[in-house]
Amino acid sequence: YPSAAYAEYENRCKGPYQAALPVPPPEQPTLFAVPGNHDWYDGLTAFLRLFVRSRDRNFGGWGTGQSRSYFAVELPAGWWLLGVDDQSGSYLDDPQLAYFDEVARQLGPESKIIIAAPAPTWVKAADHPTAYDSIDYFIRTIIDPTGAKVRLLLSGDLHHYARYTGTDRQLITCGGGGAYLYPTHKLPERLEVPPRDTLARKASRARPYDLAARYPDAARSRRYSWGIFARLPLRNPGFTTLLGTLHTLLMLAMAGATANWTDATGQRLFSVPLVAMALVTVAAAVLFAQPPNASGKRHVRHWILGVSHGVAHVALAAAGTWAWLALPFYDWPWPLPAAAAVVLYGPVIGLVSSQLVAAYLLVAGSFGVNVNELFAGQGIEDAKSFLRLRIDPDGTLTIYPIGVDRVARDWQVNRDQSPTASWLTPKTPLTPRLAEPPVTLH
Template sequence: MDSRGGVPLSRLPAVNRDEAAGADPVTPDRPRSLDPRELGFTPARPVPWLAPLLLISTGVRTLLALLFGAYLDKRELQNALPSEVYREPGTDGELWLDYVADLGDGFNATYSVAYLLAQPELVVDSHRLPRGQMLMMGGDQVYPTASSAAYEQRFKGPYQAAMPCPPATGPQPTLYAIPGNHDWYDGLTAFLRLFARSRDDNIGGWRTPQSRSYFAVRLPSDWWLFALDEQSGTYLDDPQLRYFEQAAAELGPQSRVIVAVPAPTWVKAVDNPQAYESVDYFVRTVLDPSGARVRLIVSGDLHHYARYEGPDRQLIHCGGGGAYLYPTHHLPERIEVPPRDTLARRASQSREYDLAGRYPEASRSRRYAWGIFGRLPLRNPGFITLLGALHVLLMLPIAGVATQRASSTDQGLFSIPLVLMLAVVLLGAAFFAKPPTASGKRQIRHYLLGVIHGVAHIALGAAGAWLWLQLPFRDWPWPLPVAAAALLYAPVAGLVASQLTAAYLLVAGYFGVNLNELFAGQGIEDAKSFLRMRFAPDGSLTIYPVAIDRVGREWRVDPDNSRPDGPWLAPRQPLVARLAEPPVVLR
């Protein structure tokens, strides 16, 4: 809303920051209104993930990444960049580190998390948690695809508004990032331009010291952070391995290591056993020879919080930085890492890990799933339009074939497009059940559910044809029946077909199929999360999983804030944070 509470932020026109009067890159003037000419960016709406053009674009980019990613791998070129091992000693042996992943979607969710990350201190369930001296971003810093403009509007703008300049007291916080699959869709060009410039004023009040898409950081009390770039789960390149081997030469038996990876391959290995092999290879060949212990592996990619606990290691994925919510009620209660019958299993000892914590809770996740009936048409008008058009093209040839008054020649004119439409519907439904962006192999349940979904739409088309034949439109001269179908039948058919698709997604979700589409189609902004970690002088690490049940939806300019680093925008209703589970302590 604007300063008077009237105009949604996303309706304001986009204006380039360079055109904003009085804007200084280091200590920018505080905006007096919510006009983008003063903010420097346009707050974005959530991505409509089932929009037809977006689905096609994402599928094409995924295919190109699979086919040509190895030939356009910029990680090989990074060998010419500085290979520094970074140091974050903290203050008096204590360091606070924040971890966030999967941000840069809709403004409300992204800025709510950024606003809390930038606050000097949070009081969460009676715990006083100072702002992180280091901020680690775990991948997918922008959606739907990476570009300089997308980063500016969906990521950099909100984070600069949350902390526009360095704090007046204390050291400037640092920001490190690794790329996820969405950051890789432009070949990593925009990511390197933004995060690997070693600038003090690149992203609001955060300093960005890194020069590559991967890095190693020495933390207090001989804790280490090794952050990997797997290039969308393909492999670890030789320059990257050499860099980490040099960094690992400083490790010893007393060292404790946190490994940050773009995706929770320990969970994805349930459906795709080979997914974990790169991580296992890295730990086995780079870290284990030093005698150091890997106490924590952390990732984003799945848009929720979940923690698996093993005998000597925690596996945490926390992707609640702003992207649409992903369900938690289908998470396996126990996993084996590395999984059986893989190369990693033959080389490493396999251990069992139990699901020890998750957010949102399984019961709340199930309730969210039922919201697909209302949110699907509201969030995805383009998808509803596509369904309506398809059902018009399906209904008309069915009605034509069913009309016994047509001659044999006319019957053929109807039967050919009918066969084509039947093939399109069945193949499209089968393809939808296992899109190219989904991980794992296609199984029999994907084929069965996809065919059932397609048959259901064909049945709906037949019912629509029967209804159409009862109406007077079929007796009108050509092409009036087609025009009537486009104007009258398509909107109704699109809405009905959307509810049929919603029912399919809900049922398929119980079999672990189309879970991503079930929740992406809803675009749920609430239930966000990030990690705040404390490295204590005694060598212990305490992990606080911070949860935000409801993100902000209305904002006001905060011109009276006396702190230069204070946020430009404040929520009209206070943001309430709590712990997703009790703090996890590693000693």
């Protein structure tokens, strides 16, 4: 991701577009953007500078055509594309509602609507019933009174492709350009949108939607999850070092308490520092397992898994202490034992504890807990996806979900030096394919 900083947006967002299309062709394509959660880190300052306030109205070879963080574009054959900004899951503000009220004056029963939203709240509402409230309010109060039909909801945010189908519309997540792959094997097979237990004072009638397609498929996504054991320490050496440091400190506290117990009364076994460190370890594991706004019976599994994870780390520290005390280093004059622990024990326990975290993530992921961390910790770059949409003269909308199983690892300067040619090309040609057969809407 780009952080909300000018340099990061230039290098990681605008830069790749410019490398792909350095000079605009005679018919310059227009780019519209909906801000996501990372765009809100700086209050949309960088987003507005690039897409809204830019004087040259140029983003690489694309032109920018919006004047706000939301937009409405009239497409051929009665189709409309509405980009909605729900302020990172917060609400639709009054200026935005007033803008779309004006747009709604141009809509009628023959209008067909595509809504581009920052996040697939129809999926997130399965765990957070209020997540879909803003989009539902928008459809219910702005679109429905015009008689227009919302035929398609599009979003990114979750880094995969998934399509839910219902009697009235399609719900598509296509965030396959994200920094790492997000799993598909834990997606709900059926959704009710909006959920019946929403806290909204008013809501549309709940309708069922079935999971019709996903990319990568569930079997491949499940295989990816097992890669956490190898990828977690390799891709996250700093995290492994942190675990090794914490476990070394916990072992030294246990070793010191055990020595006091061996030499004296036994009451020093649970010394204050040791108890504090053990409690902090368990508490950190519980907090790691908790989703935002966790409460109620819905999140009991998070508590159980979090406590179990913390206790497992304390047990690992106890086992490590027992093994360390069996070695001769502990009898050396102080501070040699501590130095030996840092040099010898730390790296080993760091790797072992990283495998414990990997095992926890794999088990927790099977219960739908820390699923994001299970894949974020691996940083899987493959299985990219994006959409192409085509509107035929007769008004048929065809959706082409395109997947790239393996991304380019090596790049070379493009020999084609024409102005619109990309600066770089992959050394091994990409092999895009359809993630599922084309989907048609009328």
